[in-house]
Structure formats: C-alpha cells, structure tokens
Amino acid sequence: MIVLDALGPNGEYRTRTREVINDMAGTPVAELSIVPPLYVHRSIRAQHNARPLSTAQRAIALAGAAEVFGTAMIGGLGFEQYVEMVSRTSGLPMAVARSSARGVAESVRCAVDAVTPAQPVGAARDWRDERTRRGSAVWTRRGEVLAVHASGNSPGVHGSWAQALALGYRVAIRPSRREPFTGHRLVNALRQAGFRPEDAVYLPTGHAGAAEIITAADLAIVYGGQDIVDKYAGDPTVMANGPGRTKILITAEQDWRDYLDVIVESISGQGGMACTNATAVLYEGDPRPLSEAVAARLATIAPLPITDERAILPTKPLGAARRLADYLAVKARGATPLLGADQVVADLGDGSAALRPALHLLERPDGDQLNTELAFPCVWISPWSRADGVAPLRHSLVINAITGDEDLIDDLLSDPTVSNVYSGGHLTSYAAPDIPHDGFLADFLMRNKGVIRD
Incomplete structure (x- = not known):
C-alpha cells in the first residue's frame, strides 16, 4: 500500500x-491521511x-520543481509508477494520464511567463518600478493564501x-480522494526545489475540513x-469551475466533411473526460449524415484495459459504469441513439468497465440535452438555424x-456565458499560455492599485 501523508507547514503528518x-x-492501492479542521x-x-519568497527565488524554485x-x-514512486497510479485510480487511459502529467510539469516550468499575458500593459509588477514616481498602476495580489479544492478527473x-506561487501566494491544496497522487507529488517537488513547507501545503480532509480551507x-x-457553481456564484473570493458544455457549430456554407477529424478528436480526445471536450455539435442543415459519419468513427474505438498504452476510452468500476449508462x-429519451446507452458499458472482466462512446441525434437544439456533459466521449448532435440564434450555444x-x-462570431464573443470562441480547424481542447481557459487565473488572483511616490 502506498501511504500519502498530509504535508503541513511542519512537514509530513500521518494521521x-x-x-x-x-x-x-x-x-x-493507497492510504490517504485525513486531517481534521483544526x-x-x-x-x-x-x-x-x-512572507513570500522573492520573485527570483520563486522563479528558480518553480523551474526546479518541474524537473523534480x-x-x-x-x-516511493518514480514518474512512470506515479502515472500508472493516476491512470488506475482516475480511470484515465494510461497515455492520456502520462501526457497530462507531463503537461503539469511544463505548466510549472512556465508558470512565471504564463501570468504575463494577464498583466495590464500599463501596470507595474512592483511598486519600486520607476513608473510609480510619476504615478502608475501596480499589479498586486488580492490576498496571501489561495486554497484549491482539486478535482480528480485529470492531473x-x-x-x-x-x-x-509565481505571483507570491502561498497555496493550500485539498486533493481529490479519487486521484490524490498528483497534488502529493507536486507539493513534494516544490519543497525539494526550494519552496518552504508553508509555501505549499497538502491537506487531505473531509467536508468540515474542506469548508475550513475556504474560510481560512x-x-x-x-x-x-452546477451545484458547486450555484453555491459560490455570489462569493467574489471563490472561483468555481463547473461543467464545460463545450460545443461545435457548423453553418450551412461549410462542408462538415472537411472538419470530421477535428470533430471526432474534439469529442474523444483525452478520453472525453475534459471540460473542453465537445459535448454537442450543431449543424445548419440536415445533421443525419454528419451524425452517421461521426458515429462510424467513434464506434471503431476499442474498449481496452486502462493500463494498455493503446487505450483511448476511460474506465469506471463496473457498478458505477452501469449507473452512468x-x-x-433517461436523459436521452426522445433522442435517436446512433450509439446508445445500451452499448456504453464494456465489461473488462476485472471489476471495471470501459465506457464506449455515445452519440444521440436530436430533432431540435434542446438546451437540457445539449448541455448534458458526461465524463466519457458522449455527444449530442442537433440541427440549428439562424432563428435559433445563440440561445442553444x-x-x-x-x-x-x-x-x-x-x-455570428461577434454575437458569441459578446455573450457573457460563452468563455472562449474558436473558429475553423481547431480542436475545442486546444490550449496555449496566451489563451485564457475560463479567463486568466491571474484575473482572479490580482488587482490594480494606484501608486505615486517621490
């Protein structure tokens, strides 16, 4: 059994x-220490x-932590052993878990540069900047400690x-019990690379402790x-990350066949488990031929054990997979199943099941079904017309x-409920440091203050 201790300001703590x-x-596979609210x-x-480490110290330590x-x-785990544990406990295909874990290392390595696109051009990072002598904005933290209730669907x-950390915050991580390995590994790596124990703590805890992390x-x-999003909607100190409900819209003058690879990969890439995977495809015209082409491609994805390097589909315990199907x-009532719920569960014979793709054809762009997001390749395809406007999107x-x-692109960019707008041959999961995810994180962490000095 792997033992995952809490990592507090005084070091490891086994409860x-x-x-x-x-x-x-x-x-x-593991035992996780659960710490009390106190x-x-x-x-x-x-x-x-x-107090935070200096800017230079933080930059050096982040680069070192990425390497560690x-x-x-x-x-007790090397990188590949860690990836295997992530895959086995989260249900992510092994190759996806490895790619995502490498992405974590790269994000840590680039953390200092990643905050730059969010910084206002007219703002200084430090009050000692010469611009403040004649008056300037200074980009500064909204607080000192950030709590993170991490999810377990991906590293x-x-x-x-x-x-x-790059901006000088101290961070408290409450890991998911579904996948507690990444947070444990990263906090240890940060400490080995030069961050102090109080800079990043790892606090597995129950519901009372989880509430205390946010309060403290x-x-x-x-x-x-959506329940989490609604719970914190009125709290400016909490950033709630909920369902993605990502969509693809194809208008009549475009040939969907030219984008079939993009559509299929947007649905099934990363095991279909990410908030940026396409949940719905809307087409201005008859969606049946498009639906049949996408279903034919998705149906070729073989269900394989999670540790198989060729695996693309996620897994769940058999009982949980059946409940999901x-x-x-129930959600698909009234829709036409091209890949229906009855074929989703692929029993792997070891107590787990791979989740085969599901695809349903709708008669109209019904908002409830279009926004039903599940953590495997599950897509709803619907007709769309100009009369429908942006409401279904x-x-x-x-x-x-x-x-x-x-x-139409102007309308989508103007809609306050739409975060990112891509156009053309780009995966919905495309990400880059200069492209915000749901806004830049630094938009939430930082604010501008006016400074003028002699």
Whole structure:
C-alpha cells in the first residue's frame, strides 16, 4: 500500500484517520491521511504568517520543481509508477494520464511567463518600478493564501495553481480522494526545489475540513458540478469551475466533411473526460449524415484495459459504469441513439468497465440535452438555424464556430456565458499560455492599485 501523508507547514503528518484509495477494479492501492479542521486552520494560519519568497527565488524554485516532478522518485514512486497510479485510480487511459502529467510539469516550468499575458500593459509588477514616481498602476495580489479544492478527473488541474506561487501566494491544496497522487507529488517537488513547507501545503480532509480551507484562505478555487457553481456564484473570493458544455457549430456554407477529424478528436480526445471536450455539435442543415459519419468513427474505438498504452476510452468500476449508462438512457429519451446507452458499458472482466462512446441525434437544439456533459466521449448532435440564434450555444466554456459569418462570431464573443470562441480547424481542447481557459487565473488572483511616490 502506498501511504500519502498530509504535508503541513511542519512537514509530513500521518494521521490516525485514513482513507483507502481503490483503483477502478476495486483493488486498494493507497492510504490517504485525513486531517481534521483544526489542523487545516493552523496550517493556513502559518501560511498567512509567512512572507513570500522573492520573485527570483520563486522563479528558480518553480523551474526546479518541474524537473523534480517529471524525473524524481517521490513517495516511493518514480514518474512512470506515479502515472500508472493516476491512470488506475482516475480511470484515465494510461497515455492520456502520462501526457497530462507531463503537461503539469511544463505548466510549472512556465508558470512565471504564463501570468504575463494577464498583466495590464500599463501596470507595474512592483511598486519600486520607476513608473510609480510619476504615478502608475501596480499589479498586486488580492490576498496571501489561495486554497484549491482539486478535482480528480485529470492531473492537469494541478498545473494552473503554480501561477499563484509565481505571483507570491502561498497555496493550500485539498486533493481529490479519487486521484490524490498528483497534488502529493507536486507539493513534494516544490519543497525539494526550494519552496518552504508553508509555501505549499497538502491537506487531505473531509467536508468540515474542506469548508475550513475556504474560510481560512483569502481566495479559493473549487471544482464541481452546477451545484458547486450555484453555491459560490455570489462569493467574489471563490472561483468555481463547473461543467464545460463545450460545443461545435457548423453553418450551412461549410462542408462538415472537411472538419470530421477535428470533430471526432474534439469529442474523444483525452478520453472525453475534459471540460473542453465537445459535448454537442450543431449543424445548419440536415445533421443525419454528419451524425452517421461521426458515429462510424467513434464506434471503431476499442474498449481496452486502462493500463494498455493503446487505450483511448476511460474506465469506471463496473457498478458505477452501469449507473452512468442508466442515467444517460433517461436523459436521452426522445433522442435517436446512433450509439446508445445500451452499448456504453464494456465489461473488462476485472471489476471495471470501459465506457464506449455515445452519440444521440436530436430533432431540435434542446438546451437540457445539449448541455448534458458526461465524463466519457458522449455527444449530442442537433440541427440549428439562424432563428435559433445563440440561445442553444450559451453557457459554453468553448465554442468552435466553423463559419464564415463574422456577425455570428461577434454575437458569441459578446455573450457573457460563452468563455472562449474558436473558429475553423481547431480542436475545442486546444490550449496555449496566451489563451485564457475560463479567463486568466491571474484575473482572479490580482488587482490594480494606484501608486505615486517621490
């Protein structure tokens, strides 16, 4: 059994209360120390009492942490052993887990540069900048401690909070019990590379402790469903990351056949588990031929054990997979199944099941079904007309509008519920440092203050 201890301001902390972490087949693989709310409170208080390292020290330590994360033996696991544990406990295909983990290392390496696109051109980073002698904005932190309630669907969620360290925050991580390995590995790597224990803490905890982390920190990032988004909608100190409901729109003057590869990969890439995977495709015309072509491609993806390097589909425990398929069957009532809920569960014979792709054809762009996002390649395809407007496209993290209609792109960019707008032969999952995900993280972490001095 792998033991994952809490990592507090005074080092490792092994608690009496522990939780067993099982893989997708139900095999116990790790024990996770669960800390009480009082330990959470004291840890974050210690973080508040620590001043940040210098900008130069943070940059050097982040570069070193990226190297340690990707190469070192940490907690008894080499990088490949760590990737295997992530795959087995999260259900991510092995190759996807490895790619995502490497992405975390790269995000940590580039964290200092990654915050630059969010910094206003007219603002200084430090009040000592000569511009402040004649008056200038200074880009400064909104607080000192950031809490992160990490999700367990992919290691990638841990790449972004390194930007907070680059900006001088101290960070408190509450890992997902579904995949607690990445946070543990990254916090250890940061400490080995030069960050102090109080700069980044790892606090596995229950519901009461989770609430305490948010209360004790200045700002927090949380992940979850629409219920989480609604819960924190009125709290300016909490950034809630909810469903992506990512979509592709193809207008009539475009030949969808030219974009078939982009459509299929946007649906099935990363195991279909990311918020940037396409949940819906809308077409201005008869969507049946498009649906049949996409279904034919998705149907060729073979269900394989999660540790198989060729695996593309995610896995779940068999019982959970069946419950998911039952839920899909209810949501799909009235739709035409080209790849229906009845074929989703592929029993792998070891207590786990791979999730085959699902595709349903809708008669109209029904908002409830178009926005039903599930953590495997599951897509809804619908007709769309100009009379429908942008209403069926709202509440989307990414929309790829494959169109020559510039007014339509203007409308999408103007809609406050649409985060990112791509157009053309680009995957909905495309990411780059200069492109915000759901806004730049630094938009949430930083503010401008006016400074003038002699």
